[in-house]
Amino acid sequence: MRFSPRGLVPLVIAFGVLLPGAHAGAAAPPDRAPQLVGPLPGTVPGDRLAERVEDTYPFFSTPVDLAAAGYVEQEFHLSGTADGYAVDGTRVAAGVPYTTRVVVRRPAHARHFSGTTLVEWQNVTAGYDLDALWNAESVLRAGHAWVGVSAQRVGVDQLRGWSPARYGALDVTGGGRFTADELSYDVFTQAGRAALADRPRDGGPSSGVLLGGLRTRTLLAIGASQSAGRMTVLYDRVLPQQEPVFDGYAFVVGPAPTRVGAEPVFQVLSETDVTSPRRPADTDRFRRWEVAGGAHSGHEGQVYREPIAERDLGGAPTYACDRPPFSRVPVHHVTAAAYEHLRRWVEHGTPPPAARPLEFEADGVTKKRDALGLALGGIRLSQVAVPTALNTGDNSGETFCRLFGTHVPFDRATLDRLYPEHAGYVSRVVSADVANVRAGHLLPADAKRNLRDALAGWSR
Incomplete structure (x- = not known):
């Protein structure tokens, strides 16, 4: 036709x-x-x-x-x-x-x-x-x-x-x-x-x-x-x-x-992808967001594609990375918010909000990290702002390992020190997500999903 x-x-x-x-x-x-x-x-x-x-x-x-x-x-x-x-x-x-x-x-x-x-x-x-x-x-x-x-x-x-x-x-x-x-x-x-x-x-x-x-x-x-x-x-x-x-x-x-x-152009980067403090400035035609703790290819995508690879390729790939792979910071939540802003930008001329960039040490190569090892700056979803694991954009090892980031759950002693009561943990997750929704970096529906995960316990 x-x-x-x-x-x-x-x-x-x-x-x-x-x-x-x-x-x-x-x-x-x-x-x-x-x-x-x-x-x-x-x-x-x-x-x-x-x-x-x-x-x-x-x-x-x-x-x-x-x-x-x-x-x-x-x-x-x-x-x-x-x-x-x-x-x-x-x-x-x-x-x-x-x-x-x-x-x-x-x-x-x-x-x-x-x-x-x-x-x-x-x-x-x-x-x-x-x-x-x-x-x-x-x-x-x-x-x-x-x-x-x-x-x-x-x-x-x-x-x-x-x-x-x-x-x-x-x-x-x-x-x-x-x-x-x-x-x-x-x-x-x-x-x-x-x-x-x-x-x-x-x-x-x-x-x-x-x-x-x-x-x-x-x-x-x-x-x-x-x-x-x-x-x-x-x-x-x-x-x-x-x-x-x-x-x-x-x-x-x-x-x-x-x-x-x-x-208009929207760029969304995980922590993996940000390798220098030198970056283009936002303009009336360009916006850039950087997601702390996120990986170039994280946990959500791997879980989704594994059964498809089994069906269509006869098996899903396995990897021997130097550190436990697949950050669980949901970069796709930020991407979903970016699409909505891009749509409004096109239809109504409304520019998206800006986002804080990731921070670097004076050497211009090393990312700044807090005492838990989490990157500073960037869009800080509740999985980073109220962490139950070390999620980063860094890893090494065979083939694609450098794209997977890391995910290392905190031990019980660390969780108890950070969050003496589960209710307090849930309250902090809600506060972090509300702040991200208000900033325009997270959609309310994804904040609700984070709340469900938080109520379920230390699932992340």
């Missing part, structure tokens, strides 16, 4: 801030509009359709019970022609055919849709597509749609080997001519255009397929780690040569652009 071109006219920019719902760019020409095939059949193992090899199911399909929340997961093949760019922004190819896959998790009914669509550049650092920023709890309660895009060769090649029947036709290299992901930037933005095709023209009926007719009001591009690096190239060097597609960008646990553009 061929989408109608995006019929948005240039919108007024007042005082350098996009007005509510404004998109600065026009549609791709009709001959560049991406085409979709799908939704593809097949669900996770156990479904009758999945017994047929040609159907299988989407790789890394979420085990979350989406139906119970009024959501659906669907997968599409996205095809078109893309231009190619080197990492310095040089255009090296034009009109190269591609076919990739797009995964959508969205409300089943328009009445439950917030109007915000998060488009994630799937992370391929592990050698396969990873929905690193899929946060089911926050996305479902907000009513957002989430779109995962397979933009890079490594992820697509793994998909082709995982299920030749389902993914064998995918190619983002132009038949092997562009193997350094030169097409990835255009592929990603065209996936964004496919989501916008569900938005009506001038109040007319929706003609889109990707989101099942849901009408996107605010389109946010999100990427974590290596994907954030790719999005930085897109924003700094490729986007000035293209018609803008996304309203705002979130760069999580990875680099962020240096160019000042019309679209």
Whole structure:
């Protein structure tokens, strides 16, 4: 099916801030509009359709019970022609055919849709597509749609080997001519255009397929780690040569652009990712938050992905790190708050609150720490402000250990010294979370989850 071109006219920019719902760019020409095939059949193992090899199911399909929340997961093949760019922004190819896959998790009914669509550049650092920023709890309660895009060769090649029947036709290299992901930037933005095709023209009926007719009001591009690096190239060097597609960008646990553009930029970093006191200043187009005690890849994501890896890869990886891995500081709570601020920034021109940076010693290398070993400064969630364990962003050892941070529970004597009464501990957790909610660094729903954990005892 061929989408109608995006019929948005240039919108007024007042005082350098996009007005509510404004998109600065026009549609791709009709001959560049991406085409979709799908939704593809097949669900996770156990479904009758999945017994047929040609159907299988989407790789890394979420085990979350989406139906119970009024959501659906669907997968599409996205095809078109893309231009190619080197990492310095040089255009090296034009009109190269591609076919990739797009995964959508969205409300089943328009009445439950917030109007915000998060488009994630799937992370391929592990050698396969990873929905690193899929946060089911926050996305479902907000009513957002989430779109995962397979933009890079490594992820697509793994998909082709995982299920030749389902993914064998995918190619983002132009038949092997562009193997350094030169097409990835255009592929990603065209996936964004496919989501916008569900938005009506001038109040007319929706003609889109990707989101099942849901009408996107605010389109946010999100990427974590290596994907954030790719999005930085897109924003700094490729986007000035293209018609803008996304309203705002979130760069999580990875680099962020240096160019000042019309679209606001939000950067969220864990303690792992902050290695120097030299950092860019906040502006009316850029905001940076740093999370004390958080890890580049923490406990929550590992727990979520373990059963998926068992199902789709035959086993979850294990690691021999020098210290107990996986910080339990929920960086994803801060990211969820950042998305809401980014949405309001786009729709209403309301800039997000600032956040205190992490502190460094005079040498400019060593982070300042308190007597318990916890980092000073930064956004201090209750897991750090009222600690029951040493959570840091540091670790070492094999492979990815340096990204996992540490988690070392305090012994009973330390807990008794810090919190003679459990009620006092719970009260301090509530105070810390209320302060973070008021500061805009934590959503009330996540503060409630922290309270439940605190009431359960020394679970963290």
